[in-house]
Amino acid sequence: MQVMCGQTKALIGPNGAGKSTLLNLLTGVLPVTSGDIRLGGKSIVGRSCYEVAALGMARTFQNVQLFENMTVLENVMVGCHCWTRQSLFSGALRLWGHWREEKKIIAESMEQLERVGLADQSDNAAGSLPFGKQRMLEIARALASRPRLLLLDEPASGLSTRETSELSALLRQIVTEGVTVLLVDHDMQFIMDISDEVMVLDQGSKIAEGTPDQVQNDPHVIAAYLGMEAE
Amino acid sequence: MATKIASTSASPRIKHKRAGANIFSILPFVLFLIAYFLAPRFTQEKTLTALIYIGINVILALGLNLLMGYAGQISLGHAAFFGLGAYISAILTVQPIGAEVVPGFSAGLGVIAGIAVLMSLTKVSGWKLATGIAALFILSWICRLAHLGQISSIVIFTTGMAIFAFILRLGWWKSALAGIVATAGGTVCARFLMGVQTNGGTSPWIGMFVGVLITGLIAYLIGAQVLRLKGHYLAMATLGFGFIVEIMFEKWVAVTGGSSDGICGIPSIMFVDGLPRPLRKLFEIASAGHLGPKEQYYYLVWAFAFLALLLAANIVRSRVGRAFRAVHGSEVAAESLGVNTERYKIQVFVLSAALASIAGSLYAHNFGVGYINPNEFNFMVSIQLVVMVVIGGMASVWGALFGATAIQFLKNWILTLDKTNIQFHGHDLALKGLSPIIFGSILVLVMILLPQGLVRGLTDIIGAAIRGARRTTKRSVE
Numbered sequence: 001m002q003v004m005c006g007q008t009k010a011l012i013g014p015n016g017a018g019k020s021t022l023l024n025l026l027t028g029v030l031p032v033t034s035g036d037i038r039l040g041g042k043s044i045v046g047r048s049c050y051e052v053a054a055l056g057m058a059r060t061f062q063n064v065q066l067f068e069n070m071t072v073l074e075n076v077m078v079g080c081h082c083w084t085r086q087s088l089f090s091g092a093l094r095l096w097g098h099w100r101e102e103k104k105i106i107a108e109s110m111e112q113l114e115r116v117g118l119a120d121q122s123d124n125a126a127g128s129l130p131f132g133k134q135r136m137l138e139i140a141r142a143l144a145s146r147p148r149l150l151l152l153d154e155p156a157s158g159l160s161t162r163e164t165s166e167l168s169a170l171l172r173q174i175v176t177e178g179v180t181v182l183l184v185d186h187d188m189q190f191i192m193d194i195s196d197e198v199m200v201l202d203q204g205s206k207i208a209e210g211t212p213d214q215v216q217n218d219p220h221v222i223a224a225y226l227g228m229e230a231e
Numbered sequence: 232m233a234t235k236i237a238s239t240s241a242s243p244r245i246k247h248k249r250a251g252a253n254i255f256s257i258l259p260f261v262l263f264l265i266a267y268f269l270a271p272r273f274t275q276e277k278t279l280t281a282l283i284y285i286g287i288n289v290i291l292a293l294g295l296n297l298l299m300g301y302a303g304q305i306s307l308g309h310a311a312f313f314g315l316g317a318y319i320s321a322i323l324t325v326q327p328i329g330a331e332v333v334p335g336f337s338a339g340l341g342v343i344a345g346i347a348v349l350m351s352l353t354k355v356s357g358w359k360l361a362t363g364i365a366a367l368f369i370l371s372w373i374c375r376l377a378h379l380g381q382i383s384s385i386v387i388f389t390t391g392m393a394i395f396a397f398i399l400r401l402g403w404w405k406s407a408l409a410g411i412v413a414t415a416g417g418t419v420c421a422r423f424l425m426g427v428q429t430n431g432g433t434s435p436w437i438g439m440f441v442g443v444l445i446t447g448l449i450a451y452l453i454g455a456q457v458l459r460l461k462g463h464y465l466a467m468a469t470l471g472f473g474f475i476v477e478i479m480f481e482k483w484v485a486v487t488g489g490s491s492d493g494i495c496g497i498p499s500i501m502f503v504d505g506l507p508r509p510l511r512k513l514f515e516i517a518s519a520g521h522l523g524p525k526e527q528y529y530y531l532v533w534a535f536a537f538l539a540l541l542l543a544a545n546i547v548r549s550r551v552g553r554a555f556r557a558v559h560g561s562e563v564a565a566e567s568l569g570v571n572t573e574r575y576k577i578q579v580f581v582l583s584a585a586l587a588s589i590a591g592s593l594y595a596h597n598f599g600v601g602y603i604n605p606n607e608f609n610f611m612v613s614i615q616l617v618v619m620v621v622i623g624g625m626a627s628v629w630g631a632l633f634g635a636t637a638i639q640f641l642k643n644w645i646l647t648l649d650k651t652n653i654q655f656h657g658h659d660l661a662l663k664g665l666s667p668i669i670f671g672s673i674l675v676l677v678m679i680l681l682p683q684g685l686v687r688g689l690t691d692i693i694g695a696a697i698r699g700a701r702r703t704t705k706r707s708v709e
C-alpha cells in the first residue's frame with residue numbers, strides 16, 4: 001500500500017477487517033511482525049510511538065482521547081511538543097528560551113484553534129466541549145504537531161450532517177496545505193466526497209484499491225459488504 | 232461560516248490576555264512573601280515550631296502533587312525518599328561512617344551510579360539488565376579482592392563491561408562508560424567519605440546536596456523499572472520500596488543507628504548568619520530583633536518552600552509540565568503527539584524524590600531536635616503525604632500549602648487526643664493509637680464528598696450556593 005504526498009486516501013472495510021490494526025501498526029502502537037513501513041523513504045519499523053510522531057505522523061483516535069484535565073488551548077499546546085525543545089529547567093526557571101518558545105506555541109495553537117472554529121473557547125475545559133467539537137479539537141491538536149501524514153480514525157462517526165460537511169471542508173483545506181491524509185471511516189458519502197483514492201480491506205488483506213468510482217463498482221468490494229450471493 | 236467569523240474576531244483579545252503574567256498571578260506570591268517575613272514577629276515559639284513542620288510538609292506535598300496530581304502516578308512510598316534525604320544529611324554531618332565500612336560502601340554506590348548510566352544509555356531491561364547489574368557487582372568484587380589500584384581497576388571495569396556488551400549485543404562504548412562511572416564514582420565517594428571522616432562531619436549544605444544527588448539516583452533506578460506499572464500495581468511497587476527502605480533504616484545499625492538509637496546531635500543551620508549583610512539586616516528588621524536560631528530555621532525552611540512553590544507553579548505551566556499533565560490525561564494520545572511518556576514519568580518521579588530529599592534534610596537539621604529515627608519515615612508518613620495531597624487538591628500548587636497546614640493541625644489535635652483520657656459512661660475510652668483510623672476516614676470522606684480536594688470542593692459548593700441564592704431572589708423579584 002502506498003499513500004502519495006498531498007493525497008487524501010481512505011481506508012474502508014467491514015467490521016473486523018483490520019483497519020484500526022493497520023493504523024496502530026503505522027503509528028507504532030503495535031509491533032510489526034513482518035513487512036516494512038516507510039515514511040518519506042525512512043523505515044519506521046521498530047520505532048516507538050513518540051519517535052514516529054516526531055517524524056511527522058499525527059493521528060486522532062476512534063474514541064476521542066483528549067486531555068480532559070486541561071483546557072482547550074493547552075490540549076493543542078501539547079500538540080506542539082515534538083517541534084519544541086525547552087527542558088524542565090528552562091521551564092522551571094523561566095529562562096528566555098521558555099518565553100520565546102511559549103510565544104510560538106501559543107501563536108501556532110491559536111491558529112489551529114481558529115481553523116477548526118474553537119478559538120473563542122480556548123480557556124474552557126476540554127472535557128466540557130460537545131462531542132463534535134471534541135473531534136475537531138483532536139484534529140487541531142494533531143495538526144499542531146506539524147505532521148506530514150495525518151491519520152484519522154473514524155473522524156465522522158457520531159457527527160451530525162452539518163458537522164460532517166464542516167469536517168470535509170477542513171480536510172480539503174488541510175490537503176491544500178500539503179498535508180497527506182489517511183482516513184478510516186464508515187460514512188461512505190463522506191469518504192467518496194473527499195478522498196482521491198480508496199483502499200478496501202477485508203479480513204486483513206487488501207481486496208481493492210482505486211478511485212472512489214472504481215472501488216464502488218468493484219465486484220469483490222460489493223461481495224465483501226453485501227455477502228457472497230452478490231458475486 | 233458564522234462561527235468562523237465570530238472566532239476570528241474573538242481571538243486577538245484572547246491572545247492579548249495570555250501574553251504575560253497578570254496581577255492576579257503575582258498577588259498570591261506577594262502576600263506570601265509579606266507573611267513570610269513578618270510571621271516570627273507575631274507568633275509564639277510553639278506556633279513557629281508548627282510552621283517549620285508545615286513548611287517541610289509543603290515541600291513534600293508539592294513534590295508528591297507533581298507526581299500524583301499532575302502526572303497521575305501514585306507513590307505510596309514517598310516517605311522513603313524523605314527518609315533517605317534525612318539520613319544521608321544526618322550521617323554526613325554527625326556520624327561519619329567508620330573507616331572499615333568506607334571502601335565497601337563507596338564501591339557499592341559507584342556500582343549504583345554505573346547501573347544508572349547503563350540503564351539510561353542502553354535502555355536495557357529485564358534479564359539483560361539483571362545480568363548487567365550482576366556483571367558490575369562481580370567486577371567490583373574482583374577489584375576489591377585483588378586490591379587493584381585505580382588505573383588497573385578502571386581498565387578491568389572497562390574491558391569487563393565491553394565484553395559483557397559484546398556477549399549481550401549492547402552498545403559497547405555505553406557499557407564501558409557505565410564501567411568507568413562505576414569505578415570513578417566509587418573512588419570519588421571513598422575520597423569524599425574519608426575527608427568527611429577526618430573532619431568529623433561536613434556542613435549541612437553539602438549533606439543536603441549529596442542527599443539530593445543520591446536520592447535522585449535511587450529514584451531514577453526505581454522509577455525506570457516501576458513506572459511501567461499502572462494504578463494498583465504501581466501503588467504496590469512503591470509501597471514495597473517504602474518498606475524496604477524503612478527496614479534498611481531499622482536494621483542497618485552500623486550506618487543508621489537502628490531503631491532504638493537513631494542518630495543524635497544533628498547540627499542545625501544558621502541560615503541568616505550566612506547571608507550577606509544587607510539581607511541579614513532585612514531579616515533582623517522583619518523579625519523585630521527576635522532573630523534566634525529557631526526563627527532563622529523558620530526562615531530557611533520557608534525560603535525553600537517558597538522556592539519550591541514558585542518552581543512548581545512555573546513547571547506546570549511550561550512545555551514539560553504540559554507533558555506531565557498529558558501523561559495523566561491519556562498516555563496513548565500523549566505518545567501519538569511525540570511525548571516520550573516513559574521519560575517524563577521518570578523525570579517527574581525523580582523531581583518529586585529530590586524535593587522529598589530536600590524536605591528530609593530540612594527535617595533532620597531542625598533546630599532543637601537534632602535527632603531522627605526510622606519511625607519518622609515509616610508507611611504511615613507516606614499515607615499522610617497522600618492525604619495531604621488529596622485534601623489540598625490534586626493538581627493544585629497552592630493546594631499543597633493548604634493540605635500541609637490542615638494535616639499539621641490535625642496531627643497536633645490527634646496528639647492531644649492521644650494524651651487525654653476521654654471517659655464514656657465512667658469507662659476509659661483509650662483512644663491511643665487511633666490516628667491511622669482518623670487519617671484513613673478523612674481520606675475516604677474527602678474522596679467521596681470532595682473529590683477535587685477541600686479548597687476546590689468548598690469553593691465549588693459555596694459558589695453553587697451563591698448562584699442558587701441569586702436564582703431564588705431573581706425568581707422572587709420576577
